[in-house]
Amino acid sequence: MRRIQGEETEGVTVTWENLWVTVPNGKNTLPILQGLTGYAQPGRLLAIMGPSGCGKTTLLDALSGRLSSNIKQKGNILINGHKQELAYGISGYVTQDDALLSTLTAGETLYYSAQLQFPDSMPVSEKKERADVTLREMGLQNAIHTRVGGWSSKGLSGGQKRRLSICIEILTRPRLLFLDEPTSGLDSAASYYVMRRIANLVQKDGIQRTVVASIHQPSSEVFELFHDLCLLSSGETVYFGPASDANQFFALNGFPCPTLHNPSDHYLRIINKDFEQEAEEGFGSRVTAEKAVSILVKSYSLSQIKNKVYTEVANINQRDFGAVEKKRDHAAFLIQCLVLIRRSALHYFRDLSNYWLRLIVFIAIALSLGSIYYDIGFGVGSIQARGSLLAFLSCLLSFMTLVGGFAPLLEEIKVFERERLNGHYDVTAFLIGNTFSAVPYMLLVTLVPGLISYYLCGFQKGPEHLVYFVSVLFAIVMWVESLMLVVGSVSPNYVIGMLISGGIQGIMTLVGGFYRLPNDLPKPLWKYPLYYVSFQKYGLQGLFKNEFEGLTFMMGQDGGGKNNINISGGEILIKTWHVEMGHSKWVDLGIFFVMIVVYRMLFLAITKSKEKLRPASICCFH
Ligand SMILES: Nc1ncnc2c1ncn2[C@@H]1O[C@H](COP(=O)(O)OP(=O)(O)OP(=O)(O)O)[C@@H](O)[C@H]1O
Numbered sequence: 001m002r003r004i005q006g007e008e009t010e011g012v013t014v015t016w017e018n019l020w021v022t023v024p025n026g027k028n029t030l031p032i033l034q035g036l037t038g039y040a041q042p043g044r045l046l047a048i049m050g051p052s053g054c055g056k057t058t059l060l061d062a063l064s065g066r067l068s069s070n071i072k073q074k075g076n077i078l079i080n081g082h083k084q085e086l087a088y089g090i091s092g093y094v095t096q097d098d099a100l101l102s103t104l105t106a107g108e109t110l111y112y113s114a115q116l117q118f119p120d121s122m123p124v125s126e127k128k129e130r131a132d133v134t135l136r137e138m139g140l141q142n143a144i145h146t147r148v149g150g151w152s153s154k155g156l157s158g159g160q161k162r163r164l165s166i167c168i169e170i171l172t173r174p175r176l177l178f179l180d181e182p183t184s185g186l187d188s189a190a191s192y193y194v195m196r197r198i199a200n201l202v203q204k205d206g207i208q209r210t211v212v213a214s215i216h217q218p219s220s221e222v223f224e225l226f227h228d229l230c231l232l233s234s235g236e237t238v239y240f241g242p243a244s245d246a247n248q249f250f251a252l253n254g255f256p257c258p259t260l261h262n263p264s265d266h267y268l269r270i271i272n273k274d275f276e277q278e279a280e281e282g283f284g285s286r287v288t289a290e291k292a293v294s295i296l297v298k299s300y301s302l303s304q305i306k307n308k309v310y311t312e313v314a315n316i317n318q319r320d321f322g323a324v325e326k327k328r329d330h331a332a333f334l335i336q337c338l339v340l341i342r343r344s345a346l347h348y349f350r351d352l353s354n355y356w357l358r359l360i361v362f363i364a365i366a367l368s369l370g371s372i373y374y375d376i377g378f379g380v381g382s383i384q385a386r387g388s389l390l391a392f393l394s395c396l397l398s399f400m401t402l403v404g405g406f407a408p409l410l411e412e413i414k415v416f417e418r419e420r421l422n423g424h425y426d427v428t429a430f431l432i433g434n435t436f437s438a439v440p441y442m443l444l445v446t447l448v449p450g451l452i453s454y455y456l457c458g459f460q461k462g463p464e465h466l467v468y469f470v471s472v473l474f475a476i477v478m479w480v481e482s483l484m485l486v487v488g489s490v491s492p493n494y495v496i497g498m499l500i501s502g503g504i505q506g507i508m509t510l511v512g513g514f515y516r517l518p519n520d521l522p523k524p525l526w527k528y529p530l531y532y533v534s535f536q537k538y539g540l541q542g543l544f545k546n547e548f549e550g551l552t553f554m555m556g557q558d559g560g561g562k563n564n565i566n567i568s569g570g571e572i573l574i575k576t577w578h579v580e581m582g583h584s585k586w587v588d589l590g591i592f593f594v595m596i597v598v599y600r601m602l603f604l605a606i607t608k609s610k611e612k613l614r615p616a617s618i619c620c621f622h
Pocket residue numbers: 023032050051052053054055056057058059068070071
């Protein structure tokens with residue numbers, strides 16, 4: 001297979017010395033990793049093992065520079081003996097959770113990923129071939145046309161999704177690969193085949209790669225594939241060294257592995273302190289797991305094995321590696337944008353729960369509005385009816401967009417977070433992809449219901465009025481989608497995100513100038529600044545000008561009569577709704593679109609600053 005730039009260089013060695021990771025716990029801090037020292041070398045497969053909650057994922061996150069911002073890290077982590085960041089394409093990370101787009105097939109998922117990750121100079125046929133080979137390696141050849149699946153359709157099984165996630169990260173054969181529980185959800189045969197393929201990678205095509213995998217309960221055969229073992233209990237090192245020597249270490253400390261037992265099962269049973277069980281015989285007397293761990297940790301800290309690890313780390317760090325190559329060629333920015341637009345557009349097209357369902361509900365609401373406000377007329381009652389209809393439309397559209405759109409958006413953001421952290425593409429490319437692929441769908445969900453309500457309700461006629469009316473509805477949908485992007489990028493889950501977005505929208509609606517007239521709004525806070533940053537102000541003001549300007553209403557008895565006084569829509573705007581008439585409705589619409597751009601830029605800024613806020617990129621000294 002032809003090599004791509006970046007594959008032709010040296011392997012990657014990672015060392016960590018006296019690595020402490022702590023999280024705040026009330027007024028104190030809670031240590032998750034306690035002074036770990038170790039290394040991962042090219043051509044070798046390192047297993048991180050230990051009971052659930054012992055810190056395996058945290059160690060992988062620390063080594064790959066992905067710790068979340070509430071976590072503090074101390075100690076040195078060096079790449080090839082240098083303080084340097086892991087550049088694009090140097091490393092891959094298969095996270096514990098599978099973040100995949102539910103509507104794409106396994107094949108499409110990998111083909112799109114290949115287009116993003118491989119350089120443009122590589123022929124399309126070769127990208128596809130690499131994707132096919134990788135799918136076959138992970139035993140997914142029969143699932144190429146199966147959709148990943150979500151709530152609406154059962155697609156890939158949990159184990160198949162796991163293998164697809166691995167495919168995405170091994171596609172480019174990165175020289176440093178982190179895998180968090182790659183075999184969870186797989187049966188023992190599948191676990192073996194998957195791990196064997198991963199083990200083969202460490203020496204494949206004449207390139208030495210470094211693989212670090214956390215793993216639960218490997219079978220004996222899988223365990224034998226690992227060259228090195230890092231065994232943790234409550235964040236402390238129980239053992240670090242060649243996997244094949246661990247048996248001897250346990251036996252020497254009084255915990256020999258019984259014959260015909262799976263060694264990894266044996267180690268994990270002895271060091272699991274979560275249950276009140278007794279450990280195996282330790283030098284003639286039965287000891288608790290707590291005691292067993294303390295014996296093993298102490299023994300390891302005084303052992304020759306530990307000294308060897310320390311010496312090896314020191315030697316590695318003094319070796320002259322040269323710098324890790326900073327960048328591998330990948331898809332150009334424009335190609336990234338185009339691929340992401342195509343991928344998202346396909347996803348939206350197939351996702352019934354997103355725009356299609358919204359469209360149906362919006363049409364039903366538009367028909368209801370049309371029948372309630374049918375042929376609204378020009379009497380005094382129509383003034384109030386027009387105002388409340390426009391306010392209702394604007395409010396309902398914004399809340400329905402949030403209700404229908406937040407869950408699908410969060411799914412996309414999860415995929416984006418995974419791909420961004422693995423450096424598959426630029427954040428700006430995602431934003432462009434998300435924006436342009438959604439525009440036709442946003443137009444659809446505003447145009448069709450907008451036309452229905454416009455004609456049935458008898459709003460002011462004329463192409464300019466129609467275009468403006470639909471444009472504001474479109475801007476409302478786009479503004480809410482932009483708000484959801486911002487909130488989705490900081491919210492830890494669906495419920496919190498919905499509550500925050502709903503709260504923001506509620507306040508903006510309240511101060512938008514309809515429910516309390518602008519001149520009557522209390523000045524500090526509500527009028528300045530909230531009224532002026534409310535999307536509803538610009539949307540409603542524009543819609544009101546569009547509807548009332550140029551019309552004449554009859555005050556008095558509805559439908560005419562001698563005592564009727566004609567009053568212009570402009571006067572109503574000023575006197576009844578306190579609309580600012582100093583600028584045209586197009587200025588209101590312009591400001592609305594500026595707000596949309598500002599929100600999208602805010603998403604960009606938050607996402608980029610989140611990277612900087614991470615406690616320590618892989619290279620930091622503390
Ligand atoms: N961001 C965080 N804030 C607070 N505590 C955390 C954070 N990340 C991890 N922890 C805690 O650190 C401990 C280790 O978590 P970690 O996910 O690394 O364990 P693990 O060995 O990978 O577990 P499992 O095998 O169950 O996935 C847990 O008690 C967890 O609650």
